[in-house]
Amino acid sequence: MELTKQQIAFIDNYLKDKGVKYWDIKLELIDHIVSDVEHEINFENKNFDDAFRYSIEKWKSQLRLSTNWMTGLANSRPKIIIQKAKKIFSKWFILYLLFGLLPLILNKNTFNGLNELIIDSQFIITFVISSILLISNTLLIFWFLKIDINRIKSTYRFLFNSQAFSYLILTPFIVGEFFYQGGALFLEPWIVSFIGLQAVSVFFGYQMFKKHHGLFKNKVS
Secondary structure, eight states: OEEEEEEEEHHHHHHHHHHOOOHHHHHHHHHHHHHHHHHHHHSSSSHHHHHHHHHHHHHHHHHSEETTTEEEEEEEEHHHHHHHHHHHHHHHHHHHHHHHHHHSSOOOOHHHHHHTTTTGGGGHHHHHHHHHHHHHHHHHHHHHHHHHHTOOOHHHHHIIIIGGGGGGGGHHHHHHHHHHSSOOOOOHHHHHHHHHHHHHHHHHHHHHHHHHHHHHHHHOO
């Protein structure tokens, strides 16, 4: 016996009530729960209500709200969502650490020496840094608007907003430094660190945008 559309809709609504509103996770969960319920009905002679309760009991721990320091302690979501988000982001976390911390670890004399070498090219350095910021911010804002317009929630959208788009807050600090230095930017460790984080955010953001957009196309089709 296969479940009816009404029974599948009931499962869908239950998951929404439990906070599972992310398209990719919800599809996966519905598929598992439907299979469990159909098995209990067909082979254990249970009715739908009993079979549903049996299946939900197996997934109850995955539906409890959870957080993780890697994806943000303020971002409370069902455990199954946090686990998937952590698995995806952990591959990129090393890059964030590398590009964010390495410039801060290097001896400041290294940057002082570089600034002395390029003092005659200060305009070029300022132009390059400003261009990187302009392009990266434009791309992140464009992808954010494209993701937001379809209103579909997914793990990829969650990660884009929390781990990529949020790095736009770094830009005002560099702009402030630009004016503080009288219209020039030098290769300070923290500036190089911010630029590195911004660059990783763009690549990570694009991957999340692409995966989220793929879900949207599949839903429409």
